Amino acid sequence: MTGKELDRSVHMQLRTLSKENAEGVAQHLVMVAALLEAEDVEGAEAHAETAVRRAGRVPAAREALGMVAYRKGEWARALSEFRTVRRLSGSSHLLPLMVDCERGLGRPERALELATSPEAKSLAVEERVELAIVVSGIRRDLGQADAALLALEIPQLRGSSRKPYAARLSYAYADALLALGRSEEARDWFAKAVAADDELETDAADRLAELDGVVLTDLLEGEDDDEVQS
DSSP, rough: OTTTTHHHHHHHHHHTTTHHHHHHHHHHHHHHHHHTTTHHHHHHHHHHHHHHHTTTTOOHHHHEEEEEEHHOHHHHHHHHHHHHHHHOOOOOOOOHHHHHHHHHOOHHHHHHHHHHHHHGGOOOOOOOOHHHHHHHHHHHTOHHHHHHHHHHSGGGSSSSSTSSHHHHHHHHHHHHHTTTTTTHHHHHHHHHHOOOOHTTHHHHHHHHHHHHOOOOOOOTHHHHHHHHHH
């Protein structure tokens, strides 16, 4: 990890630091991303905290720590870091995650208020899709199944299955349909999620099989017991 793997925009943020410090912080940020991908949240947290100690006013460092807290379900800490990122950078790109943090803190009304704030209108397409998915989940939490479905009926729902958000959006729509008892339609949307899910972000294939009445058997189940007995 050299630190050069970071996006150019992050390197621009690091230009406020000395050359040596910028290189070190960049390496820590790369490690945060790599360890989060490897599901080593504790290791990622150590690197993120070091990055913040060395570059507390760099938005990317605070975002990294916020992402670790978010993955750990530490909603208040994540929300605080995301707010700091917005204050330092002037960007609202983390708004969907901020809304989800409010949801995690048991404050659905505040979450929905934030989701309809003026900043939400400035989000990029992918961020608007993520926000719609979060809002749908909040509506489900509140027992508003119809509103949950409506929240997902955005232009991107009928767009290309090659978009990076297509699998998650189709999956969320299928789930919302299923909650309304519309299982045939839900099946079609789970199938669309499977077709779009090249990165296996969802368990759409399992949900589709469940709807089709297919029983999945783990061929490795009991293998460890057999080894112990032998």
